[in-house]
Amino acid sequence: MSSLELEPNFTDADAFYAALAEVHRDCDDETSRQINARLILILANQVGDQSLLEEALHVAAEIKHQQAQARGPNTP
Amino acid sequence: MVSRHEYPVYSDTPPPELSGGGHHRRAVIVGAGPAGLTAAIDLARQGVASLVLDDNQTVGVGSRAICFAKRTLEIFDRLGCGQAMLDKGVTWQVGKVFFRDREVYRINQRADQGHRMPAVVNLQQHHCEAYLVNRAQQFPSHIELRWKNEVIAVDSRSDGTALTVSTPDGTYSLTCEYLLVADGASGGIRDMLGLTSRGQVFKDRYLIADVVMKADFPTERWFWFDPPFHPNQSALMHRLPDDVLRIEFQLDAQADPEEEKKEANVRSRVQAMLGADVPFELEWASVYTFCCRKIDRFVHNQVLFMGEAAVQVSPFGARGANGGIQGAENLSWKLGRVIRGEAPAALLHTYDSERQQGAAEDVLHATRAAEFIRPRTSTIRAFRDAALELAEHYPFARALVNSGRLSRPCVYEGSPLSTDDDPSFPPLMHPGSPPQDAPVTVDGEKMWWLHLLGDHFCLLVDGRMEGVSALRLATELQQVLEETPDLVLRIVGPVPDAVRRLPRSTVIHDANGYLTVRHDLRPGNGYLFRPDQHVAARWRELRADAIIEAIKRSNGLTLKSLEESARVQPGA
Incomplete structure (x- = not known):
């Protein structure tokens, strides 16, 4: 079974990032949230494999957890 | 009322x-x-x-x-x-899902062929x-x-x-x-x-109303997310016998059940859904809280x-x-x-x-259906709405929309009453599984497989064999029948005379092949069914001692202790 790809896998990373920003450029937060939700569902279906998706969810949530730890208990 | x-x-x-x-x-x-x-x-x-x-x-x-x-x-x-x-x-087949003022998709759950x-x-x-x-x-x-x-x-x-x-x-x-x-x-x-x-008690309440309506309404299940007649909530309409429609309205967590149950309030909600001109009678109404x-x-x-x-x-x-x-x-x-x-x-x-x-x-x-219907946060709601919007245009998203899945019976995975599976069978119908019906014939008469399966221990045998192997099969089956009085045989034929003469046995014909395909039957194969018709064991080759042991196991005679009987291996 393959594991989540965490090395660069884009055909053109800069172009993707620019396109992502372009989609959101003129959106308010609510519209952006809707676009992001649709985008995640579309990409999740493309990945398909439940264990890969769970790994991705874990990695995504883990960074938030690490940041909270790095800030320490007394930081608001 | x-x-x-x-x-x-x-x-x-x-x-x-x-x-x-x-x-x-x-x-x-x-x-x-x-x-x-x-x-x-x-x-x-x-x-x-x-x-x-x-x-x-x-x-x-x-x-x-x-x-x-x-x-x-x-x-x-x-x-x-x-x-x-x-x-x-x-009997209904079509389910429609609406989001706001649009039908986003419909499911046609056509029954599988070959089931009564x-x-x-x-x-x-x-x-x-x-x-x-x-x-x-x-x-x-x-x-x-x-x-x-x-x-x-x-x-x-x-x-x-x-x-x-x-x-x-x-x-x-x-x-x-x-x-x-x-x-x-x-x-x-x-x-x-x-x-x-x-378990879990969900905050929101549902108003449930049974409405008598003569007007034509299709025999379909309609589910609305955030409909114009009931904004920010969900609603369901389902057809019942006697010209009755079951209608359910999701209510705010703050809704007062006694107030909501009042006939005038129920009527106005139903009227808003059906349209102002549609006559109906209210038969029964109740308010309940989701609870698992x-x-x-x-x-x-x-x-x-x-x-x-x-x-x-x-x-x-x-x-x-x-x-x-x-x-x-x-x-x-x-x-x-x-x-x-x-x-x-x-x-x-x-x-x-x-x-x-x-x-x-x-x-x-x-719980999963309840969570989809009532998202807990605005971000989760954005995902739900995204799934509904995408479902209108793209089939993949329909798999995510959950307004309640069709109920399926449990497969008793890892049950101590089951015998270890033969891995050469496909996974469908592995031990613990509920049965699959099939049209068959007995002496030229059409019958349903589940009627023949009945409520004894039952051994389904593919007896389409000849010569020495048929004789060997008959000998093994004869021994099983002698040692287990609570067993009947259902043998897929045509079978040779040695097999036909066995007691407590019925020869069945699988002209359409449903039974054979659903069990991946080949000559000499056998399935043991428990009295509740779930699969207890299956074999590519039948041996009397293995069948007798499997029946004992299913009857709990090999359970070592209460701990073992209470144990379930997850995900076996």
């Missing part, structure tokens, strides 16, 4: 215990609902008598459960009342209960139904239970070896024994919990009554054999382990 439906009133005759005598029973069932009546009929078919006590005098008023799934209908069919349910019930029963019928629970009562009354020497008999005290001990029962004519006491508790979600016996049902909970163990001493007394689930997904009836079936063949002395009492603990697994599945699916 008018109720056009006339509910049957069952007569309550003073129990003989009030004038002394008859104070001990092998089996007492509390609650004449779907689970309790299923158990009573199933036990009666095995020659086991039971006393059924119900605190009411009629069937459950209102419609309550409405979706009876294929496996449940097959169970009713085995009990002898499936045809009545099928004739009365509404459809995927689901809609039927008011009171009809279901009335048919079960009618059927139960056909076993006068094995089922005694006592109405207006309320259990007011219970004393459970390791060897039985003492009950105090209140009736309009006075109070009496009796004792029983086994007490089957099917007194519903709010039943009192759990509390009397100090047991707690644990169960007790940790379904067996306490000699007390066995069933139906909603054991596990309660939120309604979207049709897991309540269906799970309850499937649980009653799981219990009945085991209890029948324990009472008749053919199986050890440890077998009853597999009722707990197998049905805890079923209950956990039911709770999981019901």
